[in-house]
Amino acid sequence: MTTPDASTTNSSTTTASPTPPVAERRPHSREHHGRVFVDNYEWMRDKDAPDTRAYLEAENAYTDAMTADLKPLEDAIYDEIKSRVKETDMSVPVRAGSWWYFSRTIEGKSYAQHCRVPVAPEHAADMSDPAGWVPPEVSPGVELPGEQLLMDGNVEAEGHEYFALGAFSVSHDGRMLAWSTDTEGDERYTLRFRSLDPEVTAPTEEISGIAAGVTWSLDGEYVFYVTVDDAWRPDTVWRHRLGTPGDDDDTVFHEPDESYWIGVGETRSEKYLQIAVGSKITTEVWCLDSSDPAGEFWCVRPREEGVEYDIEHAVIGGQDRFLITHNAGAPNSTIVEAPAGPVEGDFGELRTLVPHRDDVRVEGVDAFEQFLVLVYREAALPRFSLMLLDSTSTAGTQEYGQFEPVEFEEELFTSGPGANAEWRTPVLRFGYGSFITPSRVYSLDPVTGERTLLREQEVLGGYDPARFLQRRDWATADDGTRVPISLSMSRETAARIDAGEQVPTLLYGYGSYESSMDPSFSVARLSLLERGMVYAVAHVRGGGEMGRLWYENGKTLTKRNTFTDFVACARHLIDSGLTATDRLVAEGGSAGGLLMGAVANLAPELFAGIQAVVPFVDPLTSILMPELPLTVIEWDEWGDPLHDAEVYDYMATYAPYENIEAKDYPAILAVTSLNDTRVLYVEPAKWVAKLREISTSANSTDRPVLLRCEMSAGHGGVSGRYERWRQIAFEYAWTVRTATAG
Structure with a gap:
């Protein structure tokens, strides 16, 4: 087996010296293509074998x-x-619907508390007013008016050596929470539901063995989730109707090809549910109108080996459009636009919104009601730029504005869109940081270009970046x-x-x-x-x-x-x-x-x-x-x-x-x-x-x-x-x- 002793005593001295374990050699031959490799330690693959455990110990x-x-x-x-860490702290609240969501950490506690407070009544109805997007001031240890504790990770982790939160997703109407946990470390989660409204009764069913996330339907009647196969490959999307047994869930999509994995989500506009299917070199996207969650998904464009693409929904000139980031004939990717729906023919036949460049890696586009955000990589740094959508923006024509880069002064930095839960937001939340600049959260007015610093990571003990x-x-x-x-x-x-x-x-x-x-x-x-x-x-x-x-x-x-x-x-x-x-x-x-x-x-x-x-x-x-x-x-x-x-x-x-x-x-x-x-x-x-x-x-x-x-x-x-x-x-x-x- 092994020599398990961590130390032995040398006969010529009284000083104990650690002795490394010696694993037993048990030759195992692996033969492929006429090549033979002898592996002396393959026996360790048996995780539950006493010899394996003894060796690891x-x-x-x-x-x-x-x-x-x-x-x-x-x-x-x-x-x-x-x-150096502010142990009792709070995240910057993020607005979703009529609520501000944030998390608290408490000194001595390992996991976060997840909370929310209502948006002020004068801003709840009008989402176009930038004043309604100024987050409430938060202070450690100070409870905000109307604050609700949605989940305490410390309570949920009690009795478990390991705890990870997989899904934490609130329904669009804000009345129900879907959440999942892993208490083993094997990335298989159990899904549960919790009512966030005293007038709503939470369903009691639990669904185990799923992948990390879930996606709500717009009406809050369904959640979509993914399960994995025996090789831990996410391969099946399921539709669950709240209040019904998990055994009755519908198989929405199954991917039999073992080289592909799948995920489920929605466009930022919440108009379309999406299933993304991908290998390392090929992708395929399926969509379903969110207003018809029990309907059938349809394919945007059938997979073509070596072609990767993703889609974002935008409303331009009053028309529903797909903004498609793809690499067909464009190694660093390009962005084209098309009417929302299945794409006929090649991507190269569609109107180009962002052309291919040899020195810039296009990573995607994010669409909001009033502006677009282009995410790209240049000179080995992540960057982003903005384009306003106004009365001159007309779908299918050349009447677009220009993407204007957001500039920073440091030689090395990371920047990109942050937590932006609402399509109708009039401001952009973005993040910034570097090796020596603690992470920052900003709010940016796309019209004026004004930036407002919402939070900089606080480093206790007098950290001075100038040093x-x-x-x-x-x-x-x-x-x-x-x-x-x-x-x-x-x-x-x-x-x-x-x-x-x-x-x-x-x-x-x-x-x-x-x-x-x-x-x-x-x-x-x-x-x-x-x-x-x-x-x-x-x-x-x-x-x-x-x-x-x-x-x-x-x-x-x-x-x-x-x-x-x-x-x-x-x-x-x-x-x-x-x-x-x-x-x-x-x-x-x-x-x-x-x-x-x-x-x-x-x-x-x-x-x-x-x-x-x-x-x-x-x-x-x-x-x-x-x-x-x-x-x-x-x-x-x-x-x-x-x-x-x-x-x-x-x-x-x-x-x-x-x-x-x-x-x-x-x-x-x-x-x-x-x-x-x-x-x-x-x-x-x-x-x-x-x-x-x-x-x-x-x-x-x-x-x-x-x-x-x-x-x-x-x-x-x-x-x-x-x-x-x-x-x-x-x-x-x-x-x-x-x-x-x-």
Whole structure:
């Protein structure tokens, strides 16, 4: 089985030294396309087997023993995070109908309370008056007139080690709440209903085993929800009539193709219900008029492989129009308009509203009664612009206004539309922040351009953004591609670098699914910056920071670019004199954990340590098993090694688990969760066991390989803010020690 002891006593000394667990080798052969791979640790896949549990517990005990000396630093970082957070606080109220919705957090409580107050009577009827969109002043600990407590997450979480809220959706008339919870971490939720009006009786039925969200019909008689198949793929949309047994629910839509998943929602105007069907490269949208919730959905445009599109409903010149964002012949996407209804022919035959550009990634359009919001990405930054809809805006003609960009002064920032629940709003709520600017919430008047700051994230303890700086560097990849790196640090650290000192640095990366790692503020990260560390983000290919081709050139048969880009970023930071190999720690999670595993094999000499959170480090084994959660839909991202020998061979060249070598590796901290359904715990467990077997450094005390498995958590780690802060404090303590040990 394993050697489960976390420590033993050396016969020549009385000092106890931790001894790593040794997993039993049980050879298991995997054969595809004539290639045979012998896996000694596949037996760990049996989650309920006593041997598996014993091994994971032994790993946890070893990690505890090896990090026991970190406890003072962990406690200090935890206390710093806690001291900087305004624990008793409130969100900015958001108007929906005749109510303002907001949440409260209370010191000592892990979860939020969800509340609402009525809109002032003089503003309830007239939604066009901007004065009616000024949120009420909120103060911690002060109850507002007419305040209603809709749900207390702390009460609902009682008796559960894990708690996550999946759906929290109020009916359009404001009289009923649909909510769902997950108490295991496996992302399967139980749906319930709660009356918000004393004159309305809530239905008592419960629906279990559903995906996270729900969508109300306009009349409040129905909710639509999604269930998943055995592989955790959202595959079926259901229609539930309130007050009837869940067993009587209607199947509205089922997607049999295992490479597609589905979701249900509605347009912002609430005129159409929508079912979005998508693979990694293809989409299809179905619609139903909200006034006929028991009717049949119709297809906007049948799927065409490689074509992605989404639709937004707008009323222009008194006509119902669809604004369609698509990538047919336009890698960075373009926006066209058409009459609301099924689209005949090609998207290219429709009128273009936003043309394609090679240097701008169009991400979508949001339609309100009086204006449109274009969301796009330029120079590796998320941006947005506005277009007014007035009497000159005529559907199907050239009589449109222009999209005007909303500008900001910082070099690096994140901006975009925020919580805007109402189509008829005369103002736009948007968010803004950067690595050094705490997140802000603004209200923008599209007509005058006036911005009103509604809230800036309060950082307790006298945080001064002027003490910190951020900037953009560029590394050069092996093929000559310039790769952006975002850097943030204190000015004191910058001065040390300017004086020629090499400083401890954390380099973060992800690089998959066209996800972008945008500038964002973190209270917890201050504990690193205050200790003289640089926080760097490598915007490697496979992400979406630099447009669609940036993503395309970091997936399937070009995936190795993701790893070599990250190595190039690390070398740039070292060669520029900012840091050194004994002061550089790398971090990534999930698909970014795959990046960490690959980099550990490619260039272990560049890093003092590597932290891999819920890491996807055994991708070839997982992608070869279509019965596993989410596997088939991943083939568009990684390729299909089950049926394609070329893909198999290519993945075999970078799969971290299969490419471990007898050489020195950096110190490694792998963090996973037993109930994770996205990246199974078995991947990092096997990875750690094999590193111990093969690498020449994994069993050393100066560069140990550690595994921490949360036994009651899912893909996102532990639940509850205090528990999450504790987990971050532990990981940061490990990072600080590893980056400064040299």
